Amino acid sequence: MTTDAPARPTAEQTPExxxxxxxxxxxxxxxxxxxxxxxxxxxxxxxxxxxxLVLFAAFGGRFTSYAYTDADFTALTQPPSSLHWFGTxxxxxxxxxxxxxxxxxxxxxxxxxxxxxxxxxxxxxxxxAYFGGRVERVTLAVIHFLLIVPxxxxxxxxSHRLAGDWRVLIIVLTVFGWMSxxxxxxxxxxxxxxxxxxxxxxxxxxxxxxIIFRHIIPNLGSLLIVNLTLGVVATVLSETxxxxxxxxxxxxxxxxxxxxxxxxSTVTSAPWLFAFPAGxxxxxxxxxxxxxxxxxxALDPTSxxxxxxxRR
Amino acid sequence: MVRYVTRKALGWLxxxxxxxxxxxxxxxxFLDPRSNFKELRPxxxxxxxxxALAPYNLxxxxxLVHRWWDWLTSVALRFDWGKSPTGVSVNGEVGYRALxxxxxxxxxxxxxxxxxxxxxxxxxxxxxxxxxxxxxxVSIVVFNIPxxxxxLAVVFVAIWLNQHAGLHFLYVAGxxxxxxxxxLPTIGDRLxxxxxxxxxxxxxxxxxxxxxxxxxxxDTLHADFVRTAQATGLTRSQAIRRHALRAALIPxxxxxxxxxxxxxxxxxxxxxxxxxxxxxxxxxxxxxKNDVHGAVATxxxxxxxxxxxxxxxxxxxxxxxxxxxxx
Numbered sequence: 001m002t003t004d005a006p007a008r009p010t011a012e013q014t015p016e017x018x019x020x021x022x023x024x025x026x027x028x029x030x031x032x033x034x035x036x037x038x039x040x041x042x043x044x045x046x047x048x049x050x051x052x053l054v055l056f057a058a059f060g061g062r063f064t065s066y067a068y069t070d071a072d073f074t075a076l077t078q079p080p081s082s083l084h085w086f087g088t089x090x091x092x093x094x095x096x097x098x099x100x101x102x103x104x105x106x107x108x109x110x111x112x113x114x115x116x117x118x119x120x121x122x123x124x125x126x127x128x129a130y131f132g133g134r135v136e137r138v139t140l141a142v143i144h145f146l147l148i149v150p151x152x153x154x155x156x157x158x159s160h161r162l163a164g165d166w167r168v169l170i171i172v173l174t175v176f177g178w179m180s181x182x183x184x185x186x187x188x189x190x191x192x193x194x195x196x197x198x199x200x201x202x203x204x205x206x207x208x209x210x211i212i213f214r215h216i217i218p219n220l221g222s223l224l225i226v227n228l229t230l231g232v233v234a235t236v237l238s239e240t241x242x243x244x245x246x247x248x249x250x251x252x253x254x255x256x257x258x259x260x261x262x263x264x265s266t267v268t269s270a271p272w273l274f275a276f277p278a279g280x281x282x283x284x285x286x287x288x289x290x291x292x293x294x295x296x297x298a299l300d301p302t303s304x305x306x307x308x309x310x311r312r
Numbered sequence: 313m314v315r316y317v318t319r320k321a322l323g324w325l326x327x328x329x330x331x332x333x334x335x336x337x338x339x340x341x342f343l344d345p346r347s348n349f350k351e352l353r354p355x356x357x358x359x360x361x362x363x364a365l366a367p368y369n370l371x372x373x374x375x376l377v378h379r380w381w382d383w384l385t386s387v388a389l390r391f392d393w394g395k396s397p398t399g400v401s402v403n404g405e406v407g408y409r410a411l412x413x414x415x416x417x418x419x420x421x422x423x424x425x426x427x428x429x430x431x432x433x434x435x436x437x438x439x440x441x442x443x444x445x446x447x448x449x450v451s452i453v454v455f456n457i458p459x460x461x462x463x464l465a466v467v468f469v470a471i472w473l474n475q476h477a478g479l480h481f482l483y484v485a486g487x488x489x490x491x492x493x494x495x496l497p498t499i500g501d502r503l504x505x506x507x508x509x510x511x512x513x514x515x516x517x518x519x520x521x522x523x524x525x526x527x528x529x530x531d532t533l534h535a536d537f538v539r540t541a542q543a544t545g546l547t548r549s550q551a552i553r554r555h556a557l558r559a560a561l562i563p564x565x566x567x568x569x570x571x572x573x574x575x576x577x578x579x580x581x582x583x584x585x586x587x588x589x590x591x592x593x594x595x596x597x598x599x600x601k602n603d604v605h606g607a608v609a610t611x612x613x614x615x616x617x618x619x620x621x622x623x624x625x626x627x628x629x630x631x632x633x634x635x636x637x638x639x
Contacts, residue, residue: 007510147570148622149331150614152577153595154338157607160599161342233456240458241581260460264585267468278461285456 036298043294049287053280057104066094068101068254068256077270087272089262098254099276106284109170109239114231116174117181118224124178125185126216130193130208140186143179151176152238156247166249169242173235181227188223192216222299229292233285240281256281313630320626324619328612335611336380336604343602345370345397366397370604383605393612394605396598402605405594410613412487413590417575417617419506420513421568424575428515428521429564435522436529437552447522455519459578463512463585470508482508485587507606509586516578520571521564528560535559562633569622576614 017037037043066087071092072084080087086095090199127141155176162168192198193216201211217224236256243257244246244264256277263274338455356364365371369382386392393402425541431451435444454462471480483489484504494500532538541551580592591610597605630636 039587066400090624108495143329145330148573148615148618149334150573150576150618152573152580153607153611153614154335156595156599157335157338161344235631237458240460241577244458244460244581244585247599257458257460260458260464264460264464267464268471271468274464281461282453282457285458286453289452289456 008244017041033298034257037294040294040297042290043297046287046290046294049283050291052255053103053284054107057100057107060103061097062098064094064100066097068097069252070094077273078271080272087270089270089273090266091270095272098259099256099280102254102256102259102277103280103284105166105249105253106236106239106257106281108248109166109255110232110235110284111197111238112170113173113177113235114228116170117178117231117235118175118228121178121181121185121227122141122217122220122224123212125182126189126192126212126220128182129186129189130212130216132193136186140183143183143186146179147183151179152241155238156245157244159242159247166253166255167240169248173238177231177235177238181231184227185220185223188220189216192219207228214257222296225299226292228294229288229295233288233292236281236285236288256284273306316630317623317627321619321623324622328615328619331615332608332612333380333384336383336608337376339607339611340376340379343599343604343607344372345602345604346372348397348602351446365397366398368605370397371470383608393609396477396606397601398601402603402609405606406591406609406613409589409591409594412588413576413579413592413613414617415506416513416582416588416590417572417579420510420517420579421513421572421621422574424517424571425509425521425564425568428518429525429561431518431522432525433529433552436526436533437549439530444526448526450523451519454515455523459512459516459581460585462515463509463582466508466512466515467585484508487588487590509582509588512582512586513575513578517571517575520567524567525560525564528563529556532556532560558632562629565628565632567623568625568628569618571619572621573614574618599604 061067066084070191072088072094073092075081075084076092077090078084078088080095084094084096086099088094089098102126124139128136155172158176159169159172162172197214198211201215204212239248239255240257240260244261246261249255249258259277260274260281261265263270263277267274329543345365346358346361349356349364362371366374369379371379383394386394391403393406396405431447435441435447438444457465459545467484470484473479474482481504487505488498489505492498493498529552533552534555537559538551538556541555542548546554575590579590580595582588583590583592584596591613595607595610597603598610
């Protein structure tokens with residue numbers, strides 16, 4: 001503690017000093033994070049793009065009279081025009097309406113899978129680290145095994161039978177997607193379990209579950225939030241890949257992956273079928289990566305990338 | 313060394329065995345060969361369908377454990393991976409395709425590692441220089457592009473180049489041209505077809521190595537032993553190459569094994585887009601045709617590729633990391 005640290009304004013202080021002191025004491029943790037996040041320009045760009053995408057997915061449908069299932073038989077495979085803003089596909093579906101619906105579908109899948117994955121990975125990772133011993137060895141063996149097995153093949157195999165339904169796809173993607181995050185969380189929590197506050201809680205007779213949920217997981221907060229954004233990127237990529245191959249979301253439902261698959265065969269003759277979903281996917285993943293980077297700089301006190309003038 | 317590699321290889325072999333058997337059960341639960349017969353006319357009865365599937369060890373009437381045991385013994389004793397629901401031998405289908413895919417995956421992995429590590433070292437040594445910033449920005453964007461988009465973008469550019477620059481050696485479909493005779497023309501033709509798919513996979517793969525190698529090397533660049541090495545008279549590039557890079561390469565070598573499944577996933581999509589007759593495309597066909605044995609053979613192939621990558625990574629670690637003692 002230094003004596004000249006900003007203290008509560010008292011009657012003896014000059015008005016200016018009181019104002020500075022108030023300015024700093026009002027800077028709560030949330031404001032501090034916000035300020036550090038704003039310092040990362042790419043992170044702010046990412047937030048703007050992401051908010052625009054969410055608004056597009058939520059309200060974009062209001063600006064068109066077509067639904068993604070409507071077929072306009074007077075306009076088959078037409079390039080973008082004033083009637084069909086993004087053009088139409090071989091079946092006469094309006095690509096704008098499809099893009100709105102597809103983005104909505106992909107976003108919902110990506111965000112919910114990522115959230116579920118983080119919850120699962122946090123519980124498994126911290127549990128393995130806290131209990132140690134045999135539990136830890138078995139969990140790590142399972143994680144390594146699942147990481148080595150080409151999980152994409154298993155995903156394709158399982159989702160082929162169950163999918164078409166995006167809710168089932170969410171579960172399948174979660175079940176086969178938690179491993180690498182769990183491994184990261186495990187390796188970080190192995191040091192947390194040796195901390196004094198965990199030891200103190202143990203000596204006070206706090207149960208293991210309560211220690212994990214009250215003392216270990218909250219201290220992983222920044223790691224979990226950053227991994228949440230990166231998980232969205234990973235999920236979008238694997239959902240697009242699965243749907244592209246015909247195993248994820250299936251017709252008549254539309255996601256960005258199925259739109260890419262539709263446009264794939266006509267890349268040169270009808271590039272708009274491919275360009276719009278491709279652009280949306282890349283905007284979505286790139287903006288999420290920027291946000292993740294910015295959050296890492298803002299939340300992680302040990303991060304070096306933020307301190308060196310906010311450069312990357 | 314031989315003993316170390318043998319021990320590691322045995323560990324991986326048991327991993328492959330467990331993985332393949334697990335896939336067999338999953339495939340038997342989730343693929344239903346009976347549904348192949350549902351659209352056939354005249355309509356078959358349940359009993360007729362079961363009788364048609366029985367010779368291929370796919371009869372759903374037989375308990376799964378019996379079918380599994382028959383499949384396992386035929387694989388273990390005769391290396392016979394079974395038959396598809398239409399009676400085509402899986403071994404015959406896989407043999408050629410495995411070569412095609414292995415060629416693609418191995419070349420792409422090697423190129424990605426070389427390119428990624430080289431770029432990582434080059435940019436880490438010039439942190440915040442223009443080359444570092446440009447390649448960093450490019451890599452972050454490429455890292456976020458789905459494999460399908462990347463492959464189609466490559467196709468698009470290749471077709472454009474073919475049309476506008478008058479090139480004729482960029483092939484966007486198939487792994488060879490029909491009607492090419494003789495040994496040298498065949499090899500040349502195959503190599504030309506290999507360019508674009510390999511380029512796509514390398515593009516997808518190098519990014520991870522670039523970004524991790526860069527940050528790993530940045531960590532070691534400021535370590536005391538590198539400064540000491542320079543103090544003893546080595547130039548900066550010598551110190552980086554002999555001391556910093558050697559320490560920074562160890563985690564990269566270990567990560568190669570974990571990247572092979574991702575490369576294989578990329579290969580599935582690349583093969584689909586470029587019309588290659590490889591294992592990736594075969595896997596998709598087997599799933600849509602409910603071919604249990606074919607799907608399991610593909611999974612075994614992918615696991616074997618991963619194991620080979622892992623063993624090579626282990627050997628590389630032995631050479632790089634003085635803390636690993638093998639004798």
